[in-house]
Amino acid sequence: MTQPTENTSYKDIKQTVLARIRSGELQPDSLLPNEEKLAVEFSCTRTTVNRALRELADEGFLERRRKAGTRVLSAPQRQARFTIPMVRDEVEALGGTYRYALISAASQTAPEWLSARLALSPGQSVMHVRCMHFNGNTPFQYEDRWIVIDSVPQVKQADFSQTGPNEWLIQTVPFTNVELSFLASRADATVAGFLDVSQGEPIFTGERITWLQGQPVTFAKMYFAAGYRMTTQF
Amino acid sequence: MTQPTENTSYKDIKQTVLARIRSGELQPDSLLPNEEKLAVEFSCTRTTVNRALRELADEGFLERRRKAGTRVLSAPQRQARFTIPMVRDEVEALGGTYRYALISAASQTAPEWLSARLALSPGQSVMHVRCMHFNGNTPFQYEDRWIVIDSVPQVKQADFSQTGPNEWLIQTVPFTNVELSFLASRADATVAGFLDVSQGEPIFTGERITWLQGQPVTFAKMYFAAGYRMTTQF
DNA sequence: CAGTGGTCTAGACCACATG
DNA sequence: ATGTGGTCTAGACCACTGT
Numbered sequence: 415m416t417q418p419t420e421n422t423s424y425k426d427i428k429q430t431v432l433a434r435i436r437s438g439e440l441q442p443d444s445l446l447p448n449e450e451k452l453a454v455e456f457s458c459t460r461t462t463v464n465r466a467l468r469e470l471a472d473e474g475f476l477e478r479r480r481k482a483g484t485r486v487l488s489a490p491q492r493q494a495r496f497t498i499p500m501v502r503d504e505v506e507a508l509g510g511t512y513r514y515a516l517i518s519a520a521s522q523t524a525p526e527w528l529s530a531r532l533a534l535s536p537g538q539s540v541m542h543v544r545c546m547h548f549n550g551n552t553p554f555q556y557e558d559r560w561i562v563i564d565s566v567p568q569v570k571q572a573d574f575s576q577t578g579p580n581e582w583l584i585q586t587v588p589f590t591n592v593e594l595s596f597l598a599s600r601a602d603a604t605v606a607g608f609l610d611v612s613q614g615e616p617i618f619t620g621e622r623i624t625w626l627q628g629q630p631v632t633f634a635k636m637y638f639a640a641g642y643r644m645t646t647q648f
Numbered sequence: 649m650t651q652p653t654e655n656t657s658y659k660d661i662k663q664t665v666l667a668r669i670r671s672g673e674l675q676p677d678s679l680l681p682n683e684e685k686l687a688v689e690f691s692c693t694r695t696t697v698n699r700a701l702r703e704l705a706d707e708g709f710l711e712r713r714r715k716a717g718t719r720v721l722s723a724p725q726r727q728a729r730f731t732i733p734m735v736r737d738e739v740e741a742l743g744g745t746y747r748y749a750l751i752s753a754a755s756q757t758a759p760e761w762l763s764a765r766l767a768l769s770p771g772q773s774v775m776h777v778r779c780m781h782f783n784g785n786t787p788f789q790y791e792d793r794w795i796v797i798d799s800v801p802q803v804k805q806a807d808f809s810q811t812g813p814n815e816w817l818i819q820t821v822p823f824t825n826v827e828l829s830f831l832a833s834r835a836d837a838t839v840a841g842f843l844d845v846s847q848g849e850p851i852f853t854g855e856r857i858t859w860l861q862g863q864p865v866t867f868a869k870m871y872f873a874a875g876y877r878m879t880t881q882f
Numbered sequence: 883c884a885g886t887g888g889t890c891t892a893g894a895c896c897a898c899a900t901g
Numbered sequence: 902a903t904g905t906g907g908t909c910t911a912g913a914c915c916a917c918t919g920t
Contacts (some may be wrong), residue, residue, distance in 0.1 A: 442819075448905060452814040459891050464906075474731075480901045480906045487735055489818055494828050497708075497727045585676070585722055595726050598832035598850040605893060616832035616850030621877075643855075645829040655909060682886060693910050698887075712886045714917045 420432040422458040427466035430456075435475065435486055442488035447475070449484075471507045474558065494646045498594070500581060501547040501555055510549035517544040517608075519574045521563060528560055532623065532630035539563045541570075543579045546608055552639070561635040566631060583624070583632060591625040599637070611640050657694040661700035666683060669709065669720055669770040676722035680710070683718075726850075728880045732828065734815060744783035744842065751778040751842075757866045762794055765863035773797045775804075776794060777813045780842055786873070790842040793868040817858070822857050825859040827847055830878065833871070835869060852876045 434440040446452070449467065453460045467484055474493050478484045494604045505512040524532075524540045534540075539559045547555040559579050563567050565587075572582055599619040606613040620636040668674040675777045683701065691697055701718055704710045708727050712718045739746040740808040743838070758766075758774045768774075774794045781789040793813050797801050799821075833853040840847040 423889075450905090460906095461892085461908095465889090466907090468907090471891090478906065479899070481901090481904055483905060489737075489815075492826070493729050494826075495727050495733045496731050500723055503723075523684075581723075588890065591881065593879065593881045595877045596830060596852070597877040598852040598876075600850045614848065616834050618830070618832040625892070641831075643829045643831040645827065647825070647827045657908075684886090692888095695889095695911085695913090696909065698889090699908090702888090713885065713919090715885055715919050717886060 422456045422462065424462050424466040424469070427452070427456055427458075427463060428470055429544070431466065431473065431616065440484050440486050444486055446484040467537060475618070492648065494648055496646050497645060500584070501548055502559075502581070505547065505549045505554055508549060510552075510554075513548040513550070514547045514576070514577050514578050515548065519543045521570070521577075524560070524562075528633060530586045532562065532633055534630065543574055545574065545578055547578065554639050556637040557634060558637070559632060561632045562630050565626060565629045566586070577633075583641060587624075587626055587631055593623045595621045597621070601637075605637050608638060609639050615640060618644070656690045656696065657701070658694055658696050658700040661686070661692075662704055665700065665704060666709065674720050676719055676720050679717055680718040680720070690711060730878060730880050732817070735791075735812070736815070739781065739783045739788055742783060744786075744788075747782040747784070748810070748812050749780045749782065750809050751780060753777045753813075755804070758794070758796075762867060766796065766865065766867055768796065776807055779808065779812055781812065787843045788873050790839055790866060790871040791868060792871070795866045796864050799860060799863045813866075814868070821858075821860055821865055826858045829855045831855070834869075839871050843871060843873050849874060853877070 431440070440446065446467070447455070449460045449463045452463045456463065457463070467478065469478060471478045471484070475487060476484050477487050493576055499503070499507070502512045502514075518543065521539055521541045522640075524534050524538050528534065528540065529536060529538065540562055541557045542564070543557075543561065545557050545559075546553060548558065554625075557578070557580070561579065563569055566583070568586060572579075572586075576580065597619050599617050601609065601611055601613055601615040601617045605611075605617060606615060609615075609617070611617075617640075618638040620634075622632075622634045624631045652783045665674070667681075674680065680701070681689070683694045683697045686697045686701075690697065700808060701710060701712065705712045705718070709721060710718050711721050732824065733741070736746045736748075753775065755773055756850045758768050758772050761766065763770060763772065774796055776817070777791075777793045777794075777795065779791050781791065791812070793812065793815070797803055800817070802820060806813075806820075808816065827843050833851050835843065835845055835847055835849040835851050837847055839845075839851060840849065843851070845851075852872040853872075854868075854872070856864045856866075856870070
């Protein structure tokens with residue numbers, strides 16, 4: 415007996431259903447028996463079946479609709495889950511020593527491109543913070559961030575000399591909504607200088623916009639050092 | 649009354665708890681009351697509280713451990729979920745017309761770098777497939793893929809002239825394990841030619857390795873056209 | 883050892899979407 | 902109109918783990 419109890423667990427059901435999909439016993443687009451029938455088959459309650467199927471749907475294998483029933487997705491909507499770590503954790507996970515350095519922090523009127531991007535009123539003030547994250551003495555990430563002062567007035571008193579703006583924001587602003595993009599950009603003179611690469615080098619770049627209850631809070635660009643890869647398994 | 653029933657739903661609890669975290673009423677690292685107490689507070693059953701907290705933990709806000717209780721994570725482990733669509737769906741979601749074109753498909757002995765990467769035995773055969781995905785007549789993605797013939801013998805009969813190897817593989821091999829990476833690479837002459845960009849241009853690139861029950865199935869590099877961004881919201 | 887979360891049962895009512 | 906999933910209750914036993 416490996417089972418602690420003799421009951422069928424929702425995990426067993428998940429495994430079995432997955433195996434049936436994989437073996438072809440459950441064809442793509444085909445309908446599964448309803449929960450009640452499956453409960454009989456697995457000799458458990460509908461609640462247990464429900465949890466199993468709900469999670470499988472969550473993971474992108476099934477599609478469930480009331481009255482229509484549960485269907486095997488023809489092209490499993492596999493979804494990759496990337497954990498977005500704080501830079502410090504990322505560096506330390508690599509076995510390195512994290513070091514932070516502030517480059518500049520100053521408030522100014524939002525440039526037009528930023529106003530447009532965040533839908534700011536003309537002339538709103540923003541804090542512009544630039545900083546570096548190192549792995550030991552190797553550049554790891556160059557961060558160029560804008561913080562909307564009206565949305566986070568405390569930022570005027572913030573001290574970014576020891577702590578990065580991201581860590582500060584996470585502790586200060588309970589954000590509600592994030593848009594995150596990744597792209598490949600070309601190192602301009604500034605980025606190349608900070609990351610110690612040649613100008614024109616391809617740079618893996620992240621862009622992050624954060625809103626707090628509909629109000630734009632911050633826009634950040636994160637330029638990763640050469641050779642960076644974002645990886646996940648599933 | 650907006651409530652269909654007067655019962656407290658697990659969604660209400662999630663919202664309330666989240667609000668408490670955001671307002672600072674629940675400090676980072678602090679312990680929540682146990683499920684039983686919360687059940688009393690929300691006048692519902694422990695089951696309902698359990699589901700709410702379980703999902704919040706899943707989403708990276710809480711950490712739960714038996715006996716230790718439920719804790720607010722100091723640095724919310726926000727995780728981005730990127731749905732990995734098939735290229736066809738991605739193009740069509742953009743409102744474009746998907747077009748596929750095979751460039752070449754041939755079997756050969758695996759090159760050394762690939763053998764190393766996938767831990768193949770020396771001299772194993774692979775099918776090398778290169779193809780293009782278009783949005784209308786605009787290059788969208790150049791795909792360079794290797795398929796391990798021993799793992800998927802049917803590939804010798806596969807016809808990639810009309811359907812891309814990815815769609816074929818998804819329908820043929822119910823894969824179990826994927827490693828997916830994204831990085832910024834530099835367009836070499838080949839890639840530049842197919843994507844219609846200048847050589848040296850930064851290219852957003854995906855690498856995907858798939859195993860079936862421990863056996864390597866395929867290695868693919870996907871080169872996206874200039875300007876591509878991978879975006880998610882959460 | 884004892885407290886906490888993890889899971890299951892048995893039953894119920896309801897929301898929703900389809901035919 | 903009706904079948905299907907969505908959710909809740911009330912109670913139970915158990916697994917894990919910190920003290």
